[in-house]
Amino acid sequence: MIHHLALTLEQRPEVLERVLRVVRHRGFRVCSMNMTEQDDKYLQLNLAVDSDKAVELLSRQLDKLLDVTHCVVSTPAAMSQTVNG
Numbered sequence: 001m002i003h004h005l006a007l008t009l010e011q012r013p014e015v016l017e018r019v020l021r022v023v024r025h026r027g028f029r030v031c032s033m034n035m036t037e038q039d040d041k042y043l044q045l046n047l048a049v050d051s052d053k054a055v056e057l058l059s060r061q062l063d064k065l066l067d068v069t070h071c072v073v074s075t076p077a078a079m080s081q082t083v084n085g
Contacts, residue, residue, distance in 0.1 A: 002031060003055035007045040007062065008070035011037070015067040019045065022065065026058045027051055042069065 009015045016035070023030060028049040035045045049058065055073050062071045 001050065001052060003028075003049050003051070003058075004074040005045075005047045005049065005055070005059060005062070006070075006072045006074060007047065007068055008038070009043045009045055010067045010069060011041055011043050012067055015043070016045075018065055018067060019047075019062065022061050023047070023049060023058065026061055027053055028058055 007019065009019070020030070028051040031048040031050050033045065033047050035043055038044050049055070051058075059071050059073050062068050
């Protein structure tokens with residue numbers, strides 16, 4: 001199942017590596033990734049991951065990272081309302 005996450009990260013050289021390491025260790029596969037710079041201090045990372053595991057396991061672990069300031073899981077129903085609404 002594909003899950004979508006929106007992360008706000010502090011802009012540091014090692015932040016992407018840390019996020020991807022947690023994704024890999026929790027058994028999720030990255031399907032797509034889009035990162036944009038919000039300002040000089042923060043990055044916005046939109047991540048689509050694939051796994052049969054519960055995405056809450058991954059989101060809780062990502063929230064524990066010091067460089068992650070915000071983590072939101074987008075459910076398929078919420079995404080269809082955004083696209084259609």
